[in-house]
Amino acid sequence: MTKTMSRILVTGAAGQIGSELTLALRERYGSQAVVASDMRALTSGRLQESGPFEMLDVLDREGIEKVVDRHKIDIIYHMAAILSAVGEEKPQSAWSVNIDGLRNILEIARLRQLKQVFSPSSIAVFGPETPRACAPQETVLRPTTIYGVSKVAGELLGNYYVQRFGLDVRGLRYPGIVSSETAPGGGTTDYAVAIFYGAIEEKRYTCFVREDTTLPMMYMPDCIKATIDLMEADPARLIHHCDFNLAGMSFSAGELAGQIKEQIPEFSCTYAPDWRQEIADSWPQTIDDRAAREEWGWKPSYDLQSMVSDMLTRLRERRR
Numbered sequence: 001m002t003k004t005m006s007r008i009l010v011t012g013a014a015g016q017i018g019s020e021l022t023l024a025l026r027e028r029y030g031s032q033a034v035v036a037s038d039m040r041a042l043t044s045g046r047l048q049e050s051g052p053f054e055m056l057d058v059l060d061r062e063g064i065e066k067v068v069d070r071h072k073i074d075i076i077y078h079m080a081a082i083l084s085a086v087g088e089e090k091p092q093s094a095w096s097v098n099i100d101g102l103r104n105i106l107e108i109a110r111l112r113q114l115k116q117v118f119s120p121s122s123i124a125v126f127g128p129e130t131p132r133a134c135a136p137q138e139t140v141l142r143p144t145t146i147y148g149v150s151k152v153a154g155e156l157l158g159n160y161y162v163q164r165f166g167l168d169v170r171g172l173r174y175p176g177i178v179s180s181e182t183a184p185g186g187g188t189t190d191y192a193v194a195i196f197y198g199a200i201e202e203k204r205y206t207c208f209v210r211e212d213t214t215l216p217m218m219y220m221p222d223c224i225k226a227t228i229d230l231m232e233a234d235p236a237r238l239i240h241h242c243d244f245n246l247a248g249m250s251f252s253a254g255e256l257a258g259q260i261k262e263q264i265p266e267f268s269c270t271y272a273p274d275w276r277q278e279i280a281d282s283w284p285q286t287i288d289d290r291a292a293r294e295e296w297g298w299k300p301s302y303d304l305q306s307m308v309s310d311m312l313t314r315l316r317e318r319r320r
């Protein structure tokens with residue numbers, strides 16, 4: 001891929017990952033080369049001021065076509081999605097946004113022979129029958145959420161476009177993402193972000209999963225790095241395409257609370273598991289990401305301690 005020549009569209013640019021990814025892509029490829037799009041107006045000043053924005057619904061195929069043609073887009077990072085918890089409240093919308101939306105993007109990319117599409121997947125592709133420790137790259141994929149079902153279908157669809165049409169589609173199975181800029185919206189792993197706001201603002205937090213709930217997680221700088229590294233990876237080295245396992249760290253809700261307490265001794269966390277506990281229990285605790293390491297050199301930089309310390313510093317700075 002020629003770094004300077006590509007014109008990039010990011011869907012879901014107002015979301016948790018989309019917002020930081022757009023800024024990172026603008027930094028790397030130039031602000032005018034990256035078009036942010038979302039069905040909501042942007043709330044972040046930096047995102048608004050740093051480059052072009054288009055209001056776009058991923059279910060509006062004609063609308064996407066117009067934006068792709070007007071901006072001469074050749075790479076799409078398709079970040080718009082409905083996550084696991086909201087998906088259970090609105091299963092029909094989850095299916096249409098996650099699958100019909102992806103199909104629109106893939107078809108537009110195929111017919112216009114775009115260079116690349118990034119289509120994120122998730123640890124939600126796994127289910128209760130997947131080994132909970134070190135979930136393998138190739139394993140049973142029988143998720144019990146509509147989000148997980150749509151992500152399995154999305155991986156398969158992406159891989160189909162690679163094999164059948166030669167379209168360069170790539171994707172990662174994101175773990176829960178912890179970040180300080182934009183709050184996550186409607187995921188099961190959202191407690192791992194909300195706990196920081198509780199700790200800083202009220203010195204307490206009521207967590208909606210059990211203390212011993214352990215899930216794979218990742219800090220946003222690692223998530224952005226993994227996404228861009230995969231998209232820039234030499235295609236000749238890739239055996240997998242849309243379904244890379246990706247690990248950063250794994251910790252229990254109690255371990256996260258304990259790490260925050262080291263820096264905010266007055267902080268107390270209580271646990272009131274709700275219906276999202278069942279979703280969390282259906283996902284593995286740790287992930288085997290050897291394929292990502294071998295095929296494109298993946299290596300995370302943050303562990304629990306360094307992530308907590310960076311999060312608290314950033315959130316405190318923002319409050320000043």
Ligand code: AKB
Nearest residue numbers: 083084122187188189
């Ligand atoms: C969610 O909790 O739904 C997401 C995910 C793991 O994909 N954060």
